[in-house]
Amino acid sequence: MSTLVISDLHVDVLTEDGPKQILKGVNLTINPGEIHALMGPNGSGKSTLAYAIAGHPKYEITQGSVTLDGQELTEMSVDERAKAGLFLAMQYPVEVPGVSVANFLRTAKTALDGEAPKVRTWVKDVEKALGQMQLDKSFSGRSVNEGFSGGEKKRHEIAQLELLNPKAAILDETDSGLDIDALRVVSDGVNRFAEKGDRAIVLITHYTRILRYIEPTFVHVFVDGRIVAEGGKELADQLEADGYERYIREAAAV
Numbered sequence: 001m002s003t004l005v006i007s008d009l010h011v012d013v014l015t016e017d018g019p020k021q022i023l024k025g026v027n028l029t030i031n032p033g034e035i036h037a038l039m040g041p042n043g044s045g046k047s048t049l050a051y052a053i054a055g056h057p058k059y060e061i062t063q064g065s066v067t068l069d070g071q072e073l074t075e076m077s078v079d080e081r082a083k084a085g086l087f088l089a090m091q092y093p094v095e096v097p098g099v100s101v102a103n104f105l106r107t108a109k110t111a112l113d114g115e116a117p118k119v120r121t122w123v124k125d126v127e128k129a130l131g132q133m134q135l136d137k138s139f140s141g142r143s144v145n146e147g148f149s150g151g152e153k154k155r156h157e158i159a160q161l162e163l164l165n166p167k168a169a170i171l172d173e174t175d176s177g178l179d180i181d182a183l184r185v186v187s188d189g190v191n192r193f194a195e196k197g198d199r200a201i202v203l204i205t206h207y208t209r210i211l212r213y214i215e216p217t218f219v220h221v222f223v224d225g226r227i228v229a230e231g232g233k234e235l236a237d238q239l240e241a242d243g244y245e246r247y248i249r250e251a252a253a254v
């Protein structure tokens with residue numbers, strides 16, 4: 001079971017001028033095996049949702065809850081959330097100078113499992129995961145995200161997904177900055193993860209491009225801090241044709 005339930009989530013971002021309300025009541029249930037695409041214009045609060053669920057200190061949950069398999073995540077530390085099975089791929093991943101990809105992955109895996117992975121199988125697993133993402137062996141010796149190209153960052157994230165095997169994954173603009181070949185590789189990686197079954201996946205994007213390669217179970221339109229429309233994958237095609245204009249106008253009229 002891997003069910004992620006977001007209920008009536010209200011979130012303020014803490015700015016220099018004080019708190020500013022961004023999320024205004026988000027409701028979303030992702031059942032095991034489902035891929036939910038969350039689509040919306042720039043500035044609608046999609047990344048805020050991802051950061052708030054991850055436990056970023058700049059984002060304050062003022063109301064509502066987020067549970068994974070019934071466990072309340074919002075009361076947990078960032079580490080506890082990861083241990084509970086949550087994985088987040090950030091739109092702008094941080095650089096970790098001096099920490100190699102190999103060490104980073106091993107530390108993350110050790111923290112999740114409560115014990116270090118067996119060296120020989122782990123080295124093979126890492127090689128396989130990097131290879132599947134078409135990252136060179138030498139990649140594991142590089143500092144995390146330092147000087148990575150946009151494509152390398154995203155490939156590295158999906159390699160993490162493969163190795164850390166979370167219950168729920170929130171992927172924020174995993175498709176941004178990718179050329180068509182990298183988009184394929186990254187999409188294949190997400191699909192491999194989805195095929196394990198029993199995983200809850202949220203795919204945040206503002207382009208429909210990636211949805212040609214990853215078939216969403218449901219598509220949600222996100223405008224002004226809320227989900228304003230829901231549908232199947234045909235909704236993505238409609239958005240591609242018509243844009244967000246109509247939804248933005250309707251949201252402004254409320």
Ligand code: ADP
Pocket residue numbers: 013014015022040041042043044045046047048049058
């Ligand atoms: P999206 O990911 O949909 O493009 P974001 O969640 O990044 O949207 O941003 C939603 C709104 O919150 C925007 O108006 C943005 O300017 C504001 N915001 C997000 N983070 C911060 C921050 N750290 N400081 C000030 N404003 C922020």
Ligand code: MG
Pocket residue numbers: 042043047
């Ligand atoms: Mg944005």
Ligand code: MG
Pocket residue numbers: 046047048091172173
């Ligand atoms: Mg964003």
